[in-house]
Amino acid sequence: MDSKKAAQIIVQGLKKAGLNFVATLPDLKIVELIRAVDKDPDIKHVPLCREEEGVGICAGASLTGKKTALLMQNGGLLNSCNGLTTTCLQFQIPILLLVYYAGDLGDRGFTTVGSVTEPVLEGLGIRTYVLRRTEEVEETLRGAQILAEDSKKPVAVLLTKSVLGVK
Amino acid sequence: MQRYDYLKAIAGDVGDALVVSAGWAAREWQALRSGDGNFRPRTLGLASSIALGIALGLPRRKVIVIDGDGAFLMNLCGLPTIAWQNPPNLIHLLFDNQCYEASGATETATVMGADAVALVKGAGYKHACWVKSPKGFREEFLKAWKRNKISFIAARVEQGQPVLPPIRVDELENKYRFIRHIEATEKKGILGPSDHRRR
Numbered sequence: 001m002d003s004k005k006a007a008q009i010i011v012q013g014l015k016k017a018g019l020n021f022v023a024t025l026p027d028l029k030i031v032e033l034i035r036a037v038d039k040d041p042d043i044k045h046v047p048l049c050r051e052e053e054g055v056g057i058c059a060g061a062s063l064t065g066k067k068t069a070l071l072m073q074n075g076g077l078l079n080s081c082n083g084l085t086t087t088c089l090q091f092q093i094p095i096l097l098l099v100y101y102a103g104d105l106g107d108r109g110f111t112t113v114g115s116v117t118e119p120v121l122e123g124l125g126i127r128t129y130v131l132r133r134t135e136e137v138e139e140t141l142r143g144a145q146i147l148a149e150d151s152k153k154p155v156a157v158l159l160t161k162s163v164l165g166v167k
Numbered sequence: 168m169q170r171y172d173y174l175k176a177i178a179g180d181v182g183d184a185l186v187v188s189a190g191w192a193a194r195e196w197q198a199l200r201s202g203d204g205n206f207r208p209r210t211l212g213l214a215s216s217i218a219l220g221i222a223l224g225l226p227r228r229k230v231i232v233i234d235g236d237g238a239f240l241m242n243l244c245g246l247p248t249i250a251w252q253n254p255p256n257l258i259h260l261l262f263d264n265q266c267y268e269a270s271g272a273t274e275t276a277t278v279m280g281a282d283a284v285a286l287v288k289g290a291g292y293k294h295a296c297w298v299k300s301p302k303g304f305r306e307e308f309l310k311a312w313k314r315n316k317i318s319f320i321a322a323r324v325e326q327g328q329p330v331l332p333p334i335r336v337d338e339l340e341n342k343y344r345f346i347r348h349i350e351a352t353e354k355k356g357i358l359g360p361s362d363h364r365r366r
Contacts, residue, residue, distance in 0.1 A: 047251065049248050053213070056217040057220040060187075060218060063220070083210050086209045087209065087217070
């Protein structure tokens with residue numbers, strides 16, 4: 001599957017899960033997904049300069065009733081750890097974390113960030129689901145959003161190259 | 168003049184604005200404008216970004232962020248994002264005491280001349296100014312309120328604050344009260360039912 005089609009499937013999954021507010025910072029592997037988010041009239045898109053500000057923006061929007069996601073690379077997840085801890089976890093504010101899993105199986109150049117990603121999320125107590133198959137996109141996104149709202153915490157979905165349609 | 172003197176000058180002018188402020192400023196503001204429309208983040212630097220999220224979520228509601236120089240400097244990258252979104256309902260206030268006062272009062276980079284107004288203008292804010300007195304602050308604040316375009320007002324202040332009662336509301340209670348306040352004043356449901364029945 002090509003990355004444009006994959007992006008459409010993920011955006012439709014986000015919308016079916018009720019999301020309507022997405023803050024993003026690019027990685028080459030999620031650029032089609034960001035373009036699809038940007039084009040969608042039902043989703044407010046906030047492009048960021050650094051990922052941790054996205055935690056604040058999404059948290060603020062969540063307080064007003066928006067259903068929010070933060071789309072970024074896993075390096076950006078590491079940038080966001082204090083905000084996730086002292087805003088989202090301390091105040092119990094749900095955000096869906098859509099994290100491109102750089103340094104995952106078969107990826108060159110990012111093994112360090114890849115190897116610490118899941119341990120960091122576990123350390124933060126953020127439940128994490130790795131999304132590898134297109135057929136599981138809709139169910140996983142909907143389920144993760146329900147968990148985020150019900151637990152009042154961030155939930156992370158790690159997006160892999162296969163589900164993004166990229167090499 | 169201390170920050171409290173400046174905040175006191177506008178406390179009667181903010182109507183039903185939602186106010187985001189962290190650190191010691193939060194206690195001062197709560198003493199001046201009580202109620203549940205004040206949100207008090209705990210992440211140094213994120214108040215302005217949280218305020219942006221609130222302003223985007225409620226575009227017809229005034230949102231005010233009370234920033235300090237330490238927090239402001241920590242989130243410089245948030246400024247172009249705010250300017251890019253350009254929320255007309257957001258007023259950004261900055262009190263520069265040239266130190267990390269709540270963390271022991273060591274100096275911040277503003278002591279060497281880092282200029283907050285120049286920084287926000289460079290980030291894309293169209294309306295930004297320094298004020299030199301609480302009276303001038305109030306005048307600029309009222310202009311910003313009417314302008315209905317994102318505005319930034321900064322003042323150099325002395326360290327210190329009057330003796331004020333502590334806030335006896337923790338983070339979770341602050342969050343719930345703030346959300347319930349928005350639900351009541353905006354007449355909208357935000358929190359879902361908690362009885363786990365099918366929605």
